[in-house]
Structures are given as structure tokens and as C-alpha cells.
Amino acid sequence: xxxxxxxxxxxxxxxxxxxxxxxxxxxxxxxxxxxxxxxxxxxxxxxxxxxxxxxxxxxxxxxxxxxxxxxxxxxxxxxxxxxxxxxxxxxxxxxxxxxxxxxxxxxxxxxxxxxxxxxxxxxxxxxxxxxxxxxxxxxxxxxxxxxxxxxxxxxxxxxxx
Numbered sequence: 001x002x003x004x005x006x007x008x009x010x011x012x013x014x015x016x017x018x019x020x021x022x023x024x025x026x027x028x029x030x031x032x033x034x035x036x037x038x039x040x041x042x043x044x045x046x047x048x049x050x051x052x053x054x055x056x057x058x059x060x061x062x063x064x065x066x067x068x069x070x071x072x073x074x075x076x077x078x079x080x081x082x083x084x085x086x087x088x089x090x091x092x093x094x095x096x097x098x099x100x101x102x103x104x105x106x107x108x109x110x111x112x113x114x115x116x117x118x119x120x121x122x123x124x125x126x127x128x129x130x131x132x133x134x135x136x137x138x139x140x141x142x143x144x145x146x147x148x149x150x151x152x153x154x155x156x157x158x159x160x161x
Contacts, residue, residue, distance in 0.1 A: 018042065019053055019064035019071035020140065021147065026053075039150040040143060060139070079139075087132045095125040 018024040024039025034056065035044045044053040051066035064071040102117030137144070 016066075017071070019044075020055070024150070039147065039154075041146045041150075062140075087135075091125065091128045091132055094128055095121045098124055 016026045018026055018037035018040060020042050021037060021040040024037040026035045026044070027038055028034075029036050029043070033045065035046055035053070036042065037044075043056045045056050046053050053064045053066075053071070055062040063074055065074055098117065098121045102121065107114050107117065
């Protein structure tokens, strides 16, 4: 992989996008050797000579490499195909098993609980999808409240005065 050096002034100019949210811009923190995103508030340590950023304070070290235009995660980092397959199986298999059992062993149509298997399948799907989403949010340290506040500030600035 070709390594592009990023001039120090480019990191400090506010023109470099945030590698985590891809919307905000990186800006320097006063009296610190770190950068922060203007939108998602992630804090990064930079190595301008190698053109890399490291997410500070994360449980797993997350790095990005600058290629001259955008950020790319080096190989072996992030979610692989096995992780995506496991997440998909966790979301799809339990509700499918419940639906299959309710189809194979149906309740009487005039029963007062005929709605329950469909409800239980949907509830299982939503709970498992919520668990996978919570794991993703924790892994990438995505703060929904900070993102919504920043989008609200951006929308207020765009309103005509």
C-alpha cells in the first residue's frame, strides 16, 4: 500500500474529514497534541508523517490511513465477513425458528392467543437486532446524542436569518 504523507497544515486546516462519521471536520484541540471532530466529538491522535489517525480512548485500537483524498482502515481492522455473518445469523435465525415452530404447530384460529406467535417472532427479531446494534455502537463509539445535537446546530446555522 502506498503511504501518502499528510502535511501538518492539512490536519490543522479543518479541511480533513472525520474518518468515523465522514461528515464532520477535524480541528485541533487547544494546548493538546490531538484532533477532534466537529460533529461526532471523537478525539484522535495524529501522526502526520505517516498520515495516520488513531481513535483515542477506545477499547480496541482503531486506526485510519490517509490516501491523499479519503481515510481507509488498514487490513485486519474492523468487521470481517465472519462477524457480519454471525450478526446476520443472530438477527435472522431465532425469529425464523419461532416462526417455523408456530407454522408447524399452529394454534386454533379461534383461540384468543392466535396473535401471540407472530408477536413473539417480531419481538425476538427486534430484540436481537437491538443487541447487534448496541454492539456496533459500542465498538465504533458512536454517540447518537452528540450526532443529533451537532446536526441540530448545523440546521440552525443553515436557517435564513
